[in-house]
Amino acid sequence: MDKGHREQEEENDKDEYGMATHSSILYLQEKTTVGRVMLSVNPFRDRICRVFSHNNLFSFEDVLGMASVFSEQACPSLKIEYAFRIYDFNENGFIDEEDLQRIILRLLNSNDMSEDLLTDLTSHVLNESDLDNDNMLSFSEFEHAMAKSPDFMNSFRIHFWGC
Amino acid sequence: MSQSPTFVLNVLETPEDPEGSQEPSPYDESEVHDSFHQLIQEQSRWVAEEGLELQQRQPETGALGASGSDHETLPGPEGAPVYSMATLRILASMPSRTIGRSRGAIISQYYSRTVKLRRRAGRPQLRDVGRSARPSLRLYDLELDSAVLEEEEKRGLLVKELQGLTAAQRDHMLRGMPLSLAEKRCLREESRPLRGKQRAERHHGLLSCCDQLRDSCVLASHNLGLALLSGLQALMPWRYALKRIGGRFGSSVLSYFLFLKTLLAFNALLLLPLLAFIVGVQAAFPPAPGGPVPAFTGLELLTGGGHFTHSVMYYGYYSNATLNQPCASPLNGSPCPPEAGSLPYNMPLAYLFTLGAAFFITCITLVYSMSRSFGESYRVGSASGVHAITVFCSWDYKVTQRWATRLQHDNIRTQLKELLAEGQSRQRPQSACGRLRRAAVLGFVWLLCLGTTLGCTLAVYTFSELMIESPVSTEREAVLLLLPLVVCLLNLGAPYLFRILAALERHDSPVLEVYVAICRNLILKMVTLGILCYHWLGRRVGTLKDQCWENFVGQELYRLMVMDFIFTLLDTLLGELVWRLFSEKRLKRKGKPEFDIAGNVLELIYGQTLTWLGVLFSPLLPAMQIIKLLLLFYIKKASLMANCQAPRRPWKASHMSTVFVSLLCFPSFLGAAVFLCYAIWQVKPSSICGPFRTLDTMYEAGKVWVRRLEKAGPRVSWLPWVHRYLVEDTFPIYLVSGLLLAVIYLNIQVVKGQRKVICLLKEQISNPGSPAPRTHSNTIAVFSL
Numbered sequence: 001m002d003k004g005h006r007e008q009e010e011e012n013d014k015d016e017y018g019m020a021t022h023s024s025i026l027y028l029q030e031k032t033t034v035g036r037v038m039l040s041v042n043p044f045r046d047r048i049c050r051v052f053s054h055n056n057l058f059s060f061e062d063v064l065g066m067a068s069v070f071s072e073q074a075c076p077s078l079k080i081e082y083a084f085r086i087y088d089f090n091e092n093g094f095i096d097e098e099d100l101q102r103i104i105l106r107l108l109n110s111n112d113m114s115e116d117l118l119t120d121l122t123s124h125v126l127n128e129s130d131l132d133n134d135n136m137l138s139f140s141e142f143e144h145a146m147a148k149s150p151d152f153m154n155s156f157r158i159h160f161w162g163c
Numbered sequence: 164m165s166q167s168p169t170f171v172l173n174v175l176e177t178p179e180d181p182e183g184s185q186e187p188s189p190y191d192e193s194e195v196h197d198s199f200h201q202l203i204q205e206q207s208r209w210v211a212e213e214g215l216e217l218q219q220r221q222p223e224t225g226a227l228g229a230s231g232s233d234h235e236t237l238p239g240p241e242g243a244p245v246y247s248m249a250t251l252r253i254l255a256s257m258p259s260r261t262i263g264r265s266r267g268a269i270i271s272q273y274y275s276r277t278v279k280l281r282r283r284a285g286r287p288q289l290r291d292v293g294r295s296a297r298p299s300l301r302l303y304d305l306e307l308d309s310a311v312l313e314e315e316e317k318r319g320l321l322v323k324e325l326q327g328l329t330a331a332q333r334d335h336m337l338r339g340m341p342l343s344l345a346e347k348r349c350l351r352e353e354s355r356p357l358r359g360k361q362r363a364e365r366h367h368g369l370l371s372c373c374d375q376l377r378d379s380c381v382l383a384s385h386n387l388g389l390a391l392l393s394g395l396q397a398l399m400p401w402r403y404a405l406k407r408i409g410g411r412f413g414s415s416v417l418s419y420f421l422f423l424k425t426l427l428a429f430n431a432l433l434l435l436p437l438l439a440f441i442v443g444v445q446a447a448f449p450p451a452p453g454g455p456v457p458a459f460t461g462l463e464l465l466t467g468g469g470h471f472t473h474s475v476m477y478y479g480y481y482s483n484a485t486l487n488q489p490c491a492s493p494l495n496g497s498p499c500p501p502e503a504g505s506l507p508y509n510m511p512l513a514y515l516f517t518l519g520a521a522f523f524i525t526c527i528t529l530v531y532s533m534s535r536s537f538g539e540s541y542r543v544g545s546a547s548g549v550h551a552i553t554v555f556c557s558w559d560y561k562v563t564q565r566w567a568t569r570l571q572h573d574n575i576r577t578q579l580k581e582l583l584a585e586g587q588s589r590q591r592p593q594s595a596c597g598r599l600r601r602a603a604v605l606g607f608v609w610l611l612c613l614g615t616t617l618g619c620t621l622a623v624y625t626f627s628e629l630m631i632e633s634p635v636s637t638e639r640e641a642v643l644l645l646l647p648l649v650v651c652l653l654n655l656g657a658p659y660l661f662r663i664l665a666a667l668e669r670h671d672s673p674v675l676e677v678y679v680a681i682c683r684n685l686i687l688k689m690v691t692l693g694i695l696c697y698h699w700l701g702r703r704v705g706t707l708k709d710q711c712w713e714n715f716v717g718q719e720l721y722r723l724m725v726m727d728f729i730f731t732l733l734d735t736l737l738g739e740l741v742w743r744l745f746s747e748k749r750l751k752r753k754g755k756p757e758f759d760i761a762g763n764v765l766e767l768i769y770g771q772t773l774t775w776l777g778v779l780f781s782p783l784l785p786a787m788q789i790i791k792l793l794l795l796f797y798i799k800k801a802s803l804m805a806n807c808q809a810p811r812r813p814w815k816a817s818h819m820s821t822v823f824v825s826l827l828c829f830p831s832f833l834g835a836a837v838f839l840c841y842a843i844w845q846v847k848p849s850s851i852c853g854p855f856r857t858l859d860t861m862y863e864a865g866k867v868w869v870r871r872l873e874k875a876g877p878r879v880s881w882l883p884w885v886h887r888y889l890v891e892d893t894f895p896i897y898l899v900s901g902l903l904l905a906v907i908y909l910n911i912q913v914v915k916g917q918r919k920v921i922c923l924l925k926e927q928i929s930n931p932g933s934p935a936p937r938t939h940s941n942t943i944a945v946f947s948l
Contacts, residue, residue, distance in 0.1 A: 041562070041563060041564070041565050041568045042558075042560065042568075043558065043568075044558075052343075054343065059345075061343065061344040061345045061348070062343065062344070064344050065343055065344035068344070070560065075338065075339050077339055077341075078338075078339055078340075078341055081341040082341065083555070087555065100554065103554060103555075104554060104579075107554070107557070107558060107572070107575050107579075108572060108575065108576050108579075109569075109572040117583065120583060121550065121554070121579060121583065124550040124582075124583075124586065125550045125551045125554055128547060128548040128549075128550055128551045129548060129551045131925055131928045131929060132928050132929060133929055142555075145548055145551045145552070145555070146555065146556070147542070148542045148548055148552075149542070149548070149551075149552040149555075149556050150539050150540040150541070150542065150817040150818075151552065151556040151557075151817055152552075152555070152556045154414050154556075154817055155414065155556050155557065155558060155559045155560060155561075156556070156560055157560055157561055158560045158561060159406045159409060159410065159561060
């Protein structure tokens, strides 16, 4: 890439998800303007960092990999694959009810949603997408649900540079 | 496997902490293999001790989400079998559940995919399906479980297969692999063909300079290609601006600006042939001036008349003769003009055909882009699954500002609450009385809106008749601005009235409200334009018999466009800036006004319709529209950044862009095409100006030319034949329409069949292993379609 990327390592910088945010701050230099691309407003930033980093460190190629997955030209299967990894909070290879509840709470940015609303919503999601009735979303089921939705490609996109 | 027995695992696990787990993840295949081995040992020990007694455990009631418990099975609703963490990890690596989770599995999956690509294996034959109701995954040649290969071996096999592919296929395959970039780079390096090295070794450096030359050529062309690509990217206008808008306001507001960019492209596409074949040529060979040309006053920019009347801008300037004609017979005593001898250019024919070709290209482009965006945004079976889509796809990752993300959280909260409420209300059926009441209110509001539209139409009609009654002299041309003023005022005021009336009816779904508002605004605008078209082609042609009525219509459309632009500016200023200041200072409200996407898009479509209506009478109108769109972009962007916030209603950006393009195609372009066809085929052109002044209809120019070709000789006899049997005859049109209907019917049936197959497959997934003969025969029947 002709535009320079630099990692900034800021030690002792943790946020409310308990994850050191040093790996989530990137500086992007674009000719004379210095823009700051912050993932720190994204509710899934710790998961993004964890999925794309190796041994809790971001190398330049990891940043490139992350940018390429989130770019407009990435193929849908790649995006779906990484989205599944990001949403799988407990990393057991499935998106189960606990993962779904954590996703919903992160989306609402609050911990005080009423319990029955939460269970209602998770049961609706599982009713719609769980095809083999095991109360979890496997990768194929997730892929099937996301392939049906044209909004997925639109929303799972970060503009690092250009449009 | 819905009735698989549950068993208790006694696999000892490390205690788990919620973040930053120390446990082995399924990404490490060796760990999974070890735990699987351990599991088998434990189970065989247990069976030996206790005897084979597999019972189904009763589900325990209790709280969910106790992850990390080791011996107890997690309780779940409805008695579904649940497993502990270790079993889950093993299950996760099974190919039947999750394909390609671990790195080794990804590599082997892509290995088999590459093999299939190389061998070009298609779908398995029906006779190989076998008697099982469940389509076995082995048929698709996925994970090899019989021979447990090491990961290095698999990697070597993958590299070997990749070497066998072409470069484009290899790159495509590598790009789709969900591995880290470093690994992909290694794979690409290893799978690059070593032909260059081998050849050098073979020929001992004799041909090495040729190889070097070829390599440097390839490298140079590659670099040139990359430079061109990056240059092209940089040329795309407004990249950074669009990125900022998307980052601050989200995808829905961005869709408005992308639509603006699309309209700019359409206008450029329309303008280029017109400039090349009509305007440029006529400007190079200007006709003799008919009379004194009035001086330029500032009013022409608004009215389009005066000094602009006798310029390339309007229809009346264009000559009806063949330009640059070599003189056939020398006139008495006057020599031939010195430029004789170059290509003769038949202006009326060029005018007709260029317009026809430009419209045809626009039509094809519109239909293509509409079908493409329709295909992207609507999927079979996408109506269901709205909760999953909201949970997984509603977070817009583009947004990078903190206050915008706060807004997104609120939006998602509202959306989820509305979804749940909708589900609940659907479960509770409404009483007949309530339904009747709602229908009555709905009907009443619609009646009021249609009445308003009718009122506006009558106002425009009466005013236009008034303008005909009182003829305008050339000194008081500003009076001509009154009709566009009235039209634009009504177009500005009526939508606000519609919004107030819509507050009376209470729709369940907010998306329906938006669609209904768009519908009402669209009806108003199209009916107003229809009345104006009747006024021009029906009445003005009659009253302006001895004058150039086409110039007049062109100028009317110019005035409408300018007024529309001025009123859009006023609306932006008053509706956004002044409203924000007012609500902040006086009403002391915190929130900024919302950016009204639907209203703004309808404005764009209206402006584009005006352009398409007027292009016959004023070939430079697309250039005006391009200037207008450019200015609009910067003004709207500035106002958006300063005054507005993103709309609170949930907008599916993909659906919206499909709706915009369809609205552009159907009422807008179709209406303009119908108007144009009527003007060309039925209306008598004026006899004192324009390229068709001696003909009965504009279309006759084509017919005259064809008859001249018939007399010309046998060399071009195919063209008159084509004209007589394909264009003038009505049978080909029926044939083409019949074909189109057949294609549409076929597509509908294919989609129906796909829906059926999806249902059947879903049934099979949820009940595998139960050989239902009826389902099986249905599947066979469907597959053999």
